[in-house]
Amino acid sequence: MEQRQRAIIAGVNLNNQEDFKNSMEELFNLAEACDIEVVGEITQNLNRVNKSHYLGNGKILEAATSLDEMDVDMVIFNDELSPSQIRNIEAALGCKVIDRTVLILDIFSQRAKTKEAQLQVEIARLQYMLPRLIGLGESLGRQRGGAGFINRGSGETKLELDRRKIEDRIAKLHKELETLVVQRQSQRKKRKETEVPVVALVGYTNAGKSTIMNAMIDSYNLSTDKQVFEKDMLFATLETSVRSIKLPDSKSFLLTDTVGFISKLPHQLVKAFRSTLEEVSEADMLIHVVDYSNPNYKQHIEVTRETLKELGADNIPTIYAYNKVDLVDSEILRDEEDCVYISAKNKTGIDRLVDEICKKAFKEYINCEMLIPYDKGDVLSYLNDNANINSTEYNSDGTLISLECKEADYKKYKQFVI
Template sequence: MEDKIEKALLVGLNITSATKRDDNIDINESMEELKELTKAAGAEVVGSLIQNRQSKDSTYYVGKGKVEEIKAYSDSLGATMVIFNDELSGAHIRNIEEVVGIKIIDRTTLILDIFAQRALSKEGKLQVELAQLKYRLPRLYGIGGQMSRTGAGIGTRGPGEQKLEIDKRNILNKAADIRRELREVKKNRETQRVQRLKSNLPIVALVGYTNAGKSTLLNELIKTHKDYDKEKEVMAKDMLFATLDVTLRKAILPNKKEFLVVDTVGFVSKLPHDLVEAFKATLEEVKYADLILHVIDATNSSYELQKNTTESVLKELNVTDKPIILVYNKIDKLELDIYPKNREDIIYISAKKGINMDKLLNMIQQAVMKNTYDVFLLLPYDKGHIFSKIKDKYSVDEFEYVEDGTKLRVSLDEEDYNIYKEYIIKG
């Protein structure tokens, strides 16, 4: 059943006192993003208000007078909900709701709602559900253990809204169940990962702000593979949070070696902490990557902010010691000479138009093939155990049985190169 399209009035608080601000996000850019998020959630934006204040109001967040103004404005616009640009406490939401008389939600609820709509994998769904429960838990206090909100639409999707009269205990139990289920799913993924690591293919993870072009880049990179077909492409769309699930695909380097590309969920400023927590498990794939491509939308006026946001989420995920290439994307939309010269760890591309893909692939190769040695080995027949060992660890592209043993071609890491040096022959 489709919900009726909701009409949202957006409200932002611009804290003017330097000591009370906890970020230096430009309010206009932030409101622009809130608008995109609202659209991504499937609602229509009918108006937008910004309140400048020294600090938050303890009762009404933006102040009593402003809340009354919101009431009048939302009435005149026929708004069905008001969305605040920050995370609000349960008390703030109730106080404001009392005056305004329509549904009040915050940025966190909005983002969680988008995630709830988009999550496809079992793990993704469980993670969002857990994050939603964690968000709701502290907001149950003080209202007699009851959630007063009813109805449909944004902020009401997800874990058993119909059952939200259930008390804190039930929520805690449910969260524990989900955690248990997640552990199961995780075990599965662990097994898959072990197999992947055994295949010894280099892993390249795409990370970055939402809508930067990560999925488009993945689709472009996998075209290098002989098994490429359109079916293997992932969804790439002009929409915030198009991707929620981690996807792995194979691609080919200029030296004909295979590597794995990992597409990940995009980041956004003020990403709810619970969600980052929840997605840590999925984003763990990033931790096992040999190389990170940080994709940046070079045409976005807030790309610096977006870059910093991504960097701080990576830090939060404890991804600090990986080689990173900054991939400035969408240069087809830029004046060609306004960007600086390519550096070792920076490249300018257009994933959509396939510009500079060959350069990027060479950079990837440089970074992931640093310590591998492409060699031919001749293993005498009484060294069969070495052949099996090598086959377990590497993908052996070519081998043949010749008179004095098995001749094979393989890319060894440094350690094995030194171990098996004596068997190296000329191609």
């Protein structure tokens, strides 16, 4: 069995940031997700980051001593390093140096399953590498074989270190991705034409978005093969999944599961995943899923709001779904507007969440009565499937129904309204 790589994590607390401790904890979890064993931590309070070595000279010496004592393979930094910082730190420490961005890129490359996600991750990875070719040369050469960005072997570096080849590769990947983007846009256009509301699940990574989707699929008797992958880990979902949720009163909406956000989400990834994240900006409504059991949940809400703002999706009507309430000991306040408290895992509060979705998504519904002639069975059949029929009577002229239907269907079948 191959031995796990060992690392020290390092971070600068700029001007006493409130969330610094949480950010370092998250870096530890990101390293664990890449199967790297974290054996130590170096932190420093600074007013500004050292331009040449990120940490101050004293801390760099301290790090060098720790490396010798602990038999460490690498140092992982909590911010994105510049090309010159990577070169200088590697020269000073004599070991591999990587940053938070590389960890996130590596997790994405391991988890990407669909062609679109794989293309997006590779574009982001190459864009990160391009300005860092000199600094990455020795680092990549020292790495062991294996999957992912962190573990790429020296056999691949000859191709990767040719700037022109990387630029050509990025252009080729963009072209491939463009074809898939056009397909996605075409699918979205068709969905818009049906006038079925689109509801997107958004939130911090591992907040429980996929669990909510599966709870809804289960609650409304969709087949189990419609369920999406869910797991208690960072970035379990990179693919956008869309499912149609049909309610007992024949109303239906499309539910979209999206990639989770994280603080300091690399701009290369936001850019590369823009086509996927457009599902969010074009939704009619957002469900902002919050892991209520996480002590840093307020900060996670802010990170998600900032990312939504960057995507131009900050003005879409939003319901806050405070998830994992089964893990919370304190008293839960339940009177806030546009907030629902749920446990997706235990399927509690899902009905309340659906009620809130209905209040916001189905405003354009009309109550009326229609008399459908007996020779218009196709119209009656359509309304039975797509409207909420309150009562049905049969008389000599046809079928008299009292119903609630979409405004579009009301206009379409206005000739039958009485």
